[in-house]
Amino acid sequence: MNSFSESTMDTISLTIDNQQITTEPGRTVLQAAEEAGISIPTICAHEDLPSYGACRMCVVEIEGMRGYPTSCTTPVSEGMVVQTDTTELRKLRNQVMEFILSGHPDSCLVCDHREDCEKYRPNVTKAGRSTRCGFCSNRDVCMVRNYAITCYERHLNLPTLYCHYNLERDDPFMERDLNLCILCGLCWRICEKIHGSPAISINNRGRWAKVGTAFNSSYVDSGCTFCGACIDICPTGTLTDRYARWYGKGNFGWETVCTLCPEGCKIKSTLSDNKVVSTEMISFDRESRICALGRFAYAQLMNAPKRLKRPYIRDNDELTPVSWPDAIDFVAKKLAEYEPGQCATIVDSANIRENLHLYRRFTEEAMQGRFASVPAGDGFDDIDDESLKADLQAGKIKAVVLGGDYLDPELLEGLDCLIVLDYLPSAATKRADAVLPVAILAELTGTFRDDAGEIKPLKRAVDAAGEARPEWMILRDLAGALNRNGWPYDDINGVTEDITNDPAPQPWPGSPRDSLKDLPPRFRGAYLADTVPALKDVGLPSHPTPIHPRPTTGFKILKHEEVVPNFFLITIEAPKIAQYARPGQFVILMVDETSERVPFTLADWDAEAGTITLIIEEVGRSSGELVFLSEGDFIAHVTGPLGVELPVPEGDTIALGGGCYGIGAIYPIARELKQLGKKVITVLEACSSYTLYMESQFREVSDEVIIMTKDGGKGMKGGVQEAFTHLVDRGTKVDQFVAVGCTFMMRMVTETTRNFGIPLQVALNPIMVDGTGMCGACRITIGDETKFACIDGPFFDGHQVDWDELGSRRGAYAAEEIEAIPQDTHHHEKLVPITTSGGCALDD
Amino acid sequence: MNRIKSVEELNRLRDEIRASRDPNKRCITVCGDTGCRAAGSLDLADKLRAEMKQQGVEGEIEMKVCGCHGFCQQAPVVAVEPEGIFYRHVGHKNPERDAKAVIDGTRDNETVERLLYRDPKTKKRIKHYRDIPYYAMQTKRVLDNTGKIDPNKIEEYIAADGYAALAKVLSLDPGDVVDEIKKADLRGRGGGGFPTGIKWGFCREADDQTMRYIICNADEGDPGAFMDRSIIEGDPHSVLEGMIIGAYAISHRVCPAQGYIYIRAEYPLAVQKLRKAIEQAEELGLLGDNILGSDFNFHIKIKQGAGAFVCGEETALIASIEGKRGMPRSRPPFPAVSGLFGKPTNINNVETWATVPRIMKRGADWFTEVGTEKSKGTKIFSLVGKISNSGLIEVPMGMPLRTIVEEIGGGVPDGRTFKAVQTGGPSGGCIPAELLDLPVDYEHLKEAGSMMGSGGMVVMDDYSCMVDVARYFLSFTESESCGKCVPCRMGTQHLLNMLTDICHGHGTPSDIERLRNISDAVAKGSLCGLGQTAPNPVITTLRYFEDEYRAHVEDRDCPAGVCRDLVMYEIEPENCTGCGVCQLNCPTLAIAGEKKEPHIIDSALCIRCGACRDSCKFEAVFTHVHENTPDDQSIVSRT
Known part of the structure; x- marks a missing residue:
């Protein structure tokens, strides 16, 4: 007999698959096996969460224990003898996997053509509901798919039990297709871990058990802070980031610091094709939680379709794109015209230290003007330099270097010279004498001082948009052009070393990570919600956006129904088309005046009733617009019948x-x-x-x-x-x-x-x-x-x-098709014009 | 009443209560349990009271509303003590007339013949309930107070030796109490049959010495089961006393203890009775701080469940009390080590707790007098379904199923034949006629593929389709699965779908093997007892009634004539007397025929409900395979 009780032992010895293993007490059999390099399949176990035991994939046989305990929930004990891969276990796991697949759209997994299909169609289809892997944004990283392909037979014996839940897309930032959910519980468990009492749990029982908020309230009302942990931990395509989902998972894990508010949270980003497509917390801990801006707005700000990508100077009253040297030359000459005291610089303090340092230095040394930094998230009114504000209003300041959208139209008009360094067009850029595009957020290398005074390094993740440059670089070049000495900065390190005694920024009042009400509303003076429309739905202010009113004339929709998931049968009043339609012909639709033209084959028509019928499959922006219409709505244009009818085949x-x-x-x-x-x-x-x-x-x-x-x-x-x-x-x-x-x-x-x-x-x-x-x-x-x-x-x-x-x-057009997907929450209630990065930025 | 500060004071109080009573005073006990209430017993009680007042006999005759008398078939039930006269269906048709008759009879020491129970075999009226076979065959050891005392009055319980066990226990060493329960070999009455004393021992010996939680599981959810409800409604203090004794045994001289009773909100009457009982016990110092003047403290809170069957599973029940979703978790850790709020916790079911004071009062040897080698004592069952005498019964462990069904239950009514009995609720299994001599105890039921469960017994006759029965129980477990673990959530759905398909004539012969495979995986792979036992109705019906399944999938026939899509009803002219009863009972007017001439069924109008067959006294209605078997095209299944 062993004379030591378990609690006093430092190690525990056990046998797994005839292998002698030593591990620490308190470990589970699954952990001990993993340490020893023995792999046991599991879906619901996660290294950051306590064991749960729901998926039943990790079942093992343990001598002396009844039945098939789950290795994730069974603690190791001295002398335990475990088998992880017996015939009986394989049979049971196969059956469990089959159960999982029968409740998860799996036709691609059992399809004999999967490999060919995915070879010819490398990108997944941007479907509404994901009825198979080929329509699922999670395809390339799906755990269920991975197990199904690697471990299990392709021929399944159970029918699919599709749940027929509607796609949940009424909440900002996220879309939920609960038809894919395997109820592993990772989402609500991580929510509970990070936020204490979770915003979501499992509602209902039996076949109707599904993840949701209490009383099915909206996520905004549920106490959800939109930290995105549930999305990031979901092993299936059930919970998705509306913005990032179709970019695929990309390269993951580039760590940086969010500079949108003084808290300076660490985040890690996912990159796809030199683009930050999403950001998330660095680890699934309460301390690492981030706010809705850090999780969802960050990438959308960086990729804003209207980003300024070239320098512009005012030439004959018009802003004209020019090269950087010409722009620097122009600005330097312009600023040189003003006396000390006539100049001022207004910048956002939500910026890296190096940029702020050179702004200050440039203002004081090169312009001998006055410097004001606006607290992060705030606007012009919050500048605490009252005399500067008064002088601006009194017209004593003639020339302003503006690092954001801070001045109202009256002040802008009163200025003699306005140089704007920003990343988006604004009222200021319209009035500006020169517009210099700047790099932001993950385009920057440098350091950030958070409100606690800690200095945090940032490392550039992607190239700046277009020709945009970091502000310190622009200011250095301007100083050079103004023949200032002492600006020998070859790279950012030189600037960093120069900084002494920079103050910690004012803390942002409130806690954005714990309450949606506390989110800062602005970045560089402009409302965030103007660029990230879904932020309106969490209560952030915005300027009214032009909305194209829905057509009130045109082609009336008489019938609109989803016949099977993702497929809509739409009957439209179009007598002329119905009169001339022939089998095999198609029509071109434009939902409203600004919509894309899209072809749809005629599925039926009735010349007498004057109607045509189409089958629309929701696979992206334009078909999505059609899907959100309803009976009685009008379609702006229906052109047809087009194309050549099918020639009558020979033979019987x-x-x-x-x-x-x-x-x-x-x-x-x-x-x-x-x-x-x-x-x-x-x-x-x-x-x-x-x-x-x-x-x-x-x-x-x-x-x-x-x-x-x-x-x-x-x-x-x-x-x-x-x-x-x-x-x-x-x-x-x-x-x-x-x-x-x-x-x-x-x-x-x-x-x-x-x-x-x-x-x-x-x-x-x-x-x-x-x-x-x-x-x-x-x-x-x-x-x-x-x-x-x-x-x-x-x-x-x-x-x-x-x-x-x-x-x-x-x-x-794969990239443009993804960019065109609307990011509004309620985009089915109104039509938002398509904006992709293709257009010119300043003409708006 | 004043707070009782010692055992002596309790004994004195008991003596006072007894002395104030005339043992020969006649007492009318009206059953006030849910079943009899539904049949109008409270109205009857009002009428009796009014009649007594009118006749001015309130001084001579006592009347009280008690718990369940057990013979629910005969509701409303009234007994006259101390003689033990049993009246049934009292006030069924005319409460005022019956109330008057009962009071008249009791006053004049006469028996109301027409209200007496008539033995269906001998056709003779029986006066005393001790002579009625239904009662005569029972051994009421736990239900000894139920139906006799007024559950709203603690003094009645005390007079019936209530809290005497507690008084005795407080002078014992807690370890000795655990030993006594171990010696009695009491096994959990909630289903698993785990030895109670050993469970208590584990909890007492747990390392954490900050708190012990003592929980009563009153989340009785099996369809057709009402044992626990009847105990609480009829004898609530015995449950409290059991819990107090348990708390003493498990926690005293270790750490503080707190009690919880987890009870379904669908049992409002039971909740009300418990509330009142707790209030009274606290007022008298039998519950709360310094119980009976000792240094032992114990409080009990009531927690109402929201009706999820799975919350009867102990870890789900704990989660529910904690305010979380009622969802089971894997063990270990066992609740005895880490249960409610992470503290050592002991959970027993209502019947187990109610048994405890009886054992402590009369001793383990008394308890083990009855029962079998491994299943001691008595067990309460709710006997329902196709049985002549349905109700609540208490019998010694090991009594043959045949005795229960045929003698106590009076067999299957309406001349039908016994086919099977489902024991253990939806988690149990169907035991066929050939196993009728099976002794009812934990081991034998398990061997037969079923289980004791909490004690539900649903009897089925030859008009019950076993595929349909399995489908029914699966529809229950499927919708009550919490959805957490995959085999239970998905497996029960597939089983239910396949059984439904078979009942609708869409089954294929390969389904039988698939049902077995899926059942096997669900039983082996599920997390908690609900899933592990959910396939039992399928497994046992497949084991004992495979022929019936084969008839469905091979011949598209339902031999019992239940599955509507498979059968047609017809009348055998030779047997039909033309009485017209079937015609009267047909809801769709599908039967035609002249008086005293053979009738015929119009199959176009017939909805195959079976009302004609049930009402026919001449075995003239029969079923045969439907002419148009369901279309195979509509079968949706992977092969």
Whole structure:
């Protein structure tokens, strides 16, 4: 017998998988196994949280213990003998994994074409609800997917139990698709750890158990501070950052300091293509928690579409872009005109020390003017130098170097010379004699002094936007141009070393990390909510933004319903189009005057009633606008019918294949061919039974309907290509194949049917932009000829299409498509004009 | 009453109460338990009181509203003591007339014949309840006060030797109390059957010496079970006394203790009775600080649950008291080491606590007189379903199921045959007719694939479809799963969906194997008892009634005629006498036929509810396979 009791022992010895292991008391079996390099699958266990035991993946066998204890909840004890990988355990884990997948849209995981599909479609589709991995922003890092692919069989025996929850997108910054939730509990557990009493928990029981706030209040009202921990810890695509989600996870973990308020919280950022797409707390601890600005506003400020990217000088009363040397030269000459005492500098104290130091030094030495720094988050009224304010108002100050948007129009008008260093256009930049674009936030290297006096280093994560430069560099060059000596700063270190006795900034009143009410409303004098619209919904002030009123005339929506997740059936009053529509044709929609033109294939029409019907799949900005309309609303423009109708195929038996939106698209074709007396075999492809629609309508106009699902939940397992092969194999004589759907499906059908000796028509709508042959985006190669899909098509001989070229065209606007996704919370209530970084910044 | 400061004062009070009573004074006890209340017993009590007043016999006859008499089938139930005359269905039709009859009879020392229970076998009226087989076969050891004393009056409990056990215990060493319970081999009555004394021992010996929490689990949630509610409503002080004794044994001379009673908010009457009992016990110094003048302090708080079945699981119950979502957690640590608010905690169920004072008063040897080798004492069951005598019964452990069903329960009514009994609630299993001689104790029930559970017994006859029964219990566990762990949340959904499909004729032969596999994974993989036992109804019905499943999936037939999509109802002309009863009972007017001529059912109008079959006295209504079997196209399943 061992004479020591457990509590007095320093170490515990146990056996895991016949391996002798020594560990500390208090460890769990899972931790001990991990230390020893033995991997046990788990989803709900997290190193920063106490064990929970919900996913049941980490079950083990322990001698002397009944059943299958979870290794994450079982503490080690002396002499314990553990098995982690027996036949029985593997069977149980497989079954548990199958349970998890049956409650999580998994058709991609069991689809036989997954590898090909993801090769041809490297970017996930920006869907509304994620009904499969290909539509899920979390695809590349998903833990469920990872286990499913690496450890488990592709053939599952359980039907998918899709929950049919609506996408929750009425809260700022986040979108929640609870259909993906596996209830691992990480979100509410981390919320509890960081904030004490959590804003969220699990509501309801049984199949209706879901994560939510008490009484289903909005997150804003729930006490949520929008620290984003729940999003960052979610192992699935359930909880997502509306802004960052479609950028993928990128390079993760670049640490810096948030300078938006004097607290100077440490944050780490995720980079994607030289862009900070999101920031989060450096570790899941209460001490490291950050506020809504640090978590959600930071990246959006940096990537603001209106960022100033070039220097401008006023030339003949107009701001004109110039090179940096010209701009510096211009500003130096301008400032040199003023006497000491006529000049002032007003800057935001929410800045790195080096910038503030050179502002002060430049003002005092080069301009011999007066310097005012505005407390972080505040505006002009909060400058505590009353005499400066009075002199400005009295017109005694003639020239101002302005590091933000601080002066009201009256003061601006009264100035003789205004030099603005800022990152966004403002009332000040409009009036300015010169506008110098500056680097901000994670574009800066330097040091920050927080309100406690601590100096924290920042390291540049990304290049500054466009030609923007750090302010210290601009000021150094200006000083040089003014022939000042003693500014020999080769790099920022020189400036840093120069700083002595800089004061700690005034603390921001309140605690932004604990209450939304305490968030600072401004950065560089401008309202944050003007740039980050969702901040309005947490109560921050903003200037009114121009809203395009919804059209009150145009094409009326008569019917608007979500037939299956993500697919909307929309019937529109359009008598002329209905009169002339032919099978295979499409229309171009513009929701309002500023919307993008988008093509949609006609799914049905009624010449007598004067209506057309479209199937809209929510896959991004423009289809999203359509989805948020409702019955009785108007669409500004509907142009059509466009394109060439499907030529009547020769022969008697036609096999039609439709997938996704293509199911709707082939319906008029099936109906027409049936009326012409052809034998119509229809193949309907869906990822799973719950995304299949219009089946009964097709049964009326087809001689045979073949259902294909990627997960095998209904009909046969597979896609249109398998169904066509099946027809040939069983000896059905088919004279013509027609396939309409995503380019991947049509490509697969093309490859599969190439040697059947049966012609194939495919519809190339998905690559169109303009629809009139002008933009050229849908230029394709058919055999040796160049064609435009919109005016020569949409139907082409599939076997002649250059699919590689077409595929490369599909991804051409990927970045712009992501930028165009609106960041307003209530963007379904109004239309916000598209702003992407492509436009000129100053003309607004 | 004044605060009692010593055991002597308690004994004196008891003597005073007894002395003030005339043991021969006739007393009418009206059942005031939930079941009889629903049948109008409180109205009857008012009528009795009014009648007594009118006749001026208040001095000669006493009347009180008590707890459950047990024979709920016969509600409202009234007894006349001390003779033990049993009247049933009193005031069922005319409360005023019956009240007058009872008072008249009691006054004149006569029996009201028409209100007496009639034995369905001998057709003879029985005067005393001790002679009614339903009561005669029972051994009321824990329910000895229930139905006899007024639960609102602590003096009645004291007069019935109440708090005598506590008085005795306060002079004992706490360790000896634990030993006595160990010696009695009392096993937890809440379902698991863990030895109570050993549990107490663990908690007493826990390292943390800052607090002990003593919890009474009154979150009785099994469909068809009402044992705990009846004890609380009929004899609340025995539960309190048990808890006080437990607290003394577990905490005294170790650290302070605090009690909680976790009770469903759906038991408002029980909550009210408990509140009153706690108030009275505190007033008398039997609960609170310096109990009976000793240095032992113990308080009890009531915590009402919000109706989640899973909160009957001890770790979920603890979370719920703490104000968190009622969700189980893995053990270890066991509550005895780290329970409520992280402190050592002991949880027992109502019946267990109510048993404790009886053991301490009469001794472990008295307790072990009855029962089997490993299951000592008596157990309370609620006997419901297709049984002639439904109600609350207390029998010695080890009594054969047949005795319970056939003798106490009086067998299956309406000439049907016994098919199975579900014990242990939704977590239990179905025990078939061939196992009727099974002795009812923890071990034998488990061996048969079922469990003791808290004591629900649902009897089923040959008109019960076992697939439908499994589906029913799964629909309960599926919706009551807390959703935390994957196998329970998802597995019960799949089981329920498959069973529903089978009942609707969408099953396939491969479903039987899949049901077994999923059941196996749910039982092995789930976190808490709810999930681990949730597949039991499926497993046991598959074990004993696989043929019935096969009939559903292979022949699209429901032999019991329950699954509507599979069967058609028809009348056998040779058996039909043309009495027209079925016609009267048919809700859709689907039956036609002249008097004394064979009737026919219009299958287009028939909704297959079975009302005709249930009402037919001549076995003329039968079911057969539906002509149009459900469309296989609508089957949604992966194969």
